[in-house]
Amino acid sequence: MTNLIEIKGVRHAYKTANGPLPVLDGLELSVPEGGFVAVVGPSGCGKSTLTKLVAGLLKPDEGEVWLHGEKVKSPRSTVGMAFQNPVMLEWRSILKNVMLPLEIVPTKLGRKEQEERARYLLALVGLEGFEDKRPSELSGGMRQRASLCRALVHSPEVLILDEPFGALDAFTREDLWQIMHQVKEKEPFTGVLITHDLRESIYLADQVVVLSGRPARTQFTLDTGISGARDIEHLYTPQAAEMLATLRHQIEIAQGRAPAEAPA
Amino acid sequence: MTFRQIAVPTLAIVIFLALWEALVWVMGWPNYKMASPSDLLPAYERYWSLFLTMGWQTLWRTVVGLLIAVVFGTALGMVMGFSRTMRDALYPLLVGFNAVPKATVVPIVALMFVGMHDFNTVLIAFMISFFPIAVSVSIGLSTLEPEYRDILRSLGASQSTIFWKIALPKTLPEFFGALKVAVTLAFIGTNLMEIVSPHGRGLGALFDSGKTNSDYPLMFAVLIALAFLGIVLYYVVVALEKIFAGWAERPQG
Ligand SMILES: Nc1ncnc2c1ncn2[C@@H]1O[C@H](COP(=O)(O)OP(=O)(O)OP(=O)(O)O)[C@@H](O)[C@H]1O
Numbered sequence: 001m002t003n004l005i006e007i008k009g010v011r012h013a014y015k016t017a018n019g020p021l022p023v024l025d026g027l028e029l030s031v032p033e034g035g036f037v038a039v040v041g042p043s044g045c046g047k048s049t050l051t052k053l054v055a056g057l058l059k060p061d062e063g064e065v066w067l068h069g070e071k072v073k074s075p076r077s078t079v080g081m082a083f084q085n086p087v088m089l090e091w092r093s094i095l096k097n098v099m100l101p102l103e104i105v106p107t108k109l110g111r112k113e114q115e116e117r118a119r120y121l122l123a124l125v126g127l128e129g130f131e132d133k134r135p136s137e138l139s140g141g142m143r144q145r146a147s148l149c150r151a152l153v154h155s156p157e158v159l160i161l162d163e164p165f166g167a168l169d170a171f172t173r174e175d176l177w178q179i180m181h182q183v184k185e186k187e188p189f190t191g192v193l194i195t196h197d198l199r200e201s202i203y204l205a206d207q208v209v210v211l212s213g214r215p216a217r218t219q220f221t222l223d224t225g226i227s228g229a230r231d232i233e234h235l236y237t238p239q240a241a242e243m244l245a246t247l248r249h250q251i252e253i254a255q256g257r258a259p260a261e262a263p264a
Numbered sequence: 265m266t267f268r269q270i271a272v273p274t275l276a277i278v279i280f281l282a283l284w285e286a287l288v289w290v291m292g293w294p295n296y297k298m299a300s301p302s303d304l305l306p307a308y309e310r311y312w313s314l315f316l317t318m319g320w321q322t323l324w325r326t327v328v329g330l331l332i333a334v335v336f337g338t339a340l341g342m343v344m345g346f347s348r349t350m351r352d353a354l355y356p357l358l359v360g361f362n363a364v365p366k367a368t369v370v371p372i373v374a375l376m377f378v379g380m381h382d383f384n385t386v387l388i389a390f391m392i393s394f395f396p397i398a399v400s401v402s403i404g405l406s407t408l409e410p411e412y413r414d415i416l417r418s419l420g421a422s423q424s425t426i427f428w429k430i431a432l433p434k435t436l437p438e439f440f441g442a443l444k445v446a447v448t449l450a451f452i453g454t455n456l457m458e459i460v461s462p463h464g465r466g467l468g469a470l471f472d473s474g475k476t477n478s479d480y481p482l483m484f485a486v487l488i489a490l491a492f493l494g495i496v497l498y499y500v501v502v503a504l505e506k507i508f509a510g511w512a513e514r515p516q517g
Pocket residue numbers: 014015016021023042043044045046047048049050084214
């Protein structure tokens with residue numbers, strides 16, 4: 001299997017008033033085609049920055065980002081992205097917001113099919129009946145779900161999700177986890193999921209990557225041992241408990257709260 | 265529009281006129297000190313055709329000046345909104361230009377383009393009103409949150425697509441805020457030209473003739489007619505704002 005996403009030795013620093021702020025330093029990440037990788041790490045370590053590099057919105061100072069065997073130089077329409085801050089265009093209805101990517105990305109769908117697709121996705125995430133509402137009439141969690149639909153509407157090859165379920169209550173979140181597996185089965189994509197929820201990471205991903213504190217590098221990689229859909233019961237198995245404990249420990253190291261040790 | 269939305273302002277105007285009438289009556293002011301609303305009716309009656317033609321002259325020259333200001337101000341605002349260098353370069357110039365009292369520019373313009381009254385008037389209306397539009401558009405564009413751009417940029421959209429689909433609609437509320445200021449300014453500009461450099465056209469000229477003939481009720485009647493035109497222009501802009509940027513209004517209650 002080829003690696004659809006390949007990040008090699010990426011370094012990135014933001015230019016700020018107090019000089020450069022190194023955010024990523026020596027980041028390595030590869031995701032095979034159809035794979036789903038979750039990225040966890042301390043707050044402010046550079047996770048959102050990582051998503052912008054993959055999407056081509058930022059250029060690394062050093063190192064390379066490859067998508068589909070091509071070096072990423074600029075954004076491309078085969079990427080779908082749900083941003084951490086799910087901004088919606090306030091002057092459009094939710095439906096028109098979700099359909100926005102179809103106005104940019106070349107699509108084979110006719111006008112009517114486009115609308116049907118947007119409505120289908122909105123219904124899938126539980127937003128049936130809100131199609132004609134304005135974004136300001138929706139709760140934060142609803143906007144987040146609409147933003148997820150917007151990321152999916154053009155059936156992207158690469159899906160980048162930056163804490164997509166952060167504003168959701170625990171129950172809706174578990175529903176959406178299952179929905180993500182359903183969507184992936186129907187329309188396979190290669191996914192990168194940023195999250196701070198360790199249970200979410202092992203339930204959704206085949207691989208969990210822990211980033212170190214800022215400037216972030218790849219600190220630890222965990223294979224969940226499964227790919228594709230899984231039962232929610234999976235979270236309550238001894239293996240899952242063990243994985244969660246390992247990840248929690250790694251996060252503590254990343255936060256500098258536990259001493260780093262030689263990898264076992 | 266509800267009954268309330270019409271009744272409340274109408275009532276306010278009636279009360280205002282009544283208070284004005286009462287004030288003049290109580291103080292016993294003669295006409296030349298302060299005309300009262302009841303003195304104005306005869307003035308309108310006598311000069312109604314003049315009010316119509318000259319009001320129209322004032323109106324169309326204001327609107328044309330304003331339209332040019334919208335086109336020029338938006339273009340300038342776009343240049344300054346997209347380029348930091350242009351913003352740094354043009355801002356001081358603009359502020360300086362805006363700071364020059366337009367009453368001093370009127371005689372200069374009148375001399376430069378002798379006899380071209382309509383052109384002069386439109387020019388002043390334009391010069392006085394493009395500033396807020398340019399500033400608001402440039403600020404609206406330059407403060408557009410990167411998150412908004414990124415939605416489209418991440419799909420590989422071009423700069424012009426981002427402008428039409430995101431930047432422009434997002435800036436509309438600021439634009440209309442500025443247009444409300446600009447419409448009043450353009451109106452002031454037109455009248456300034458008509459009064460400072462009279463050439464027998466517009467309500468300003470009618471005011472001037474009232475002054476020369478010591479026809480005080482006429483002068484006050486012109487003021488009220490100007491206020492009326494100003495209100496009409498302003499609410500046309502408000503109506504346009506409702507149509508094009510109504511989404512920015514927060515639902516009440
Ligand atoms: N545009 C920017 N300019 C300057 N500094 C930035 C910019 N964006 C992010 N940063 C800084 O870079 C660091 C990493 O930011 P980033 O958003 O990637 O973190 P994160 O891991 O996504 O955090 P969180 O978990 O809180 O979302 C932070 O310290 C942040 O202050």
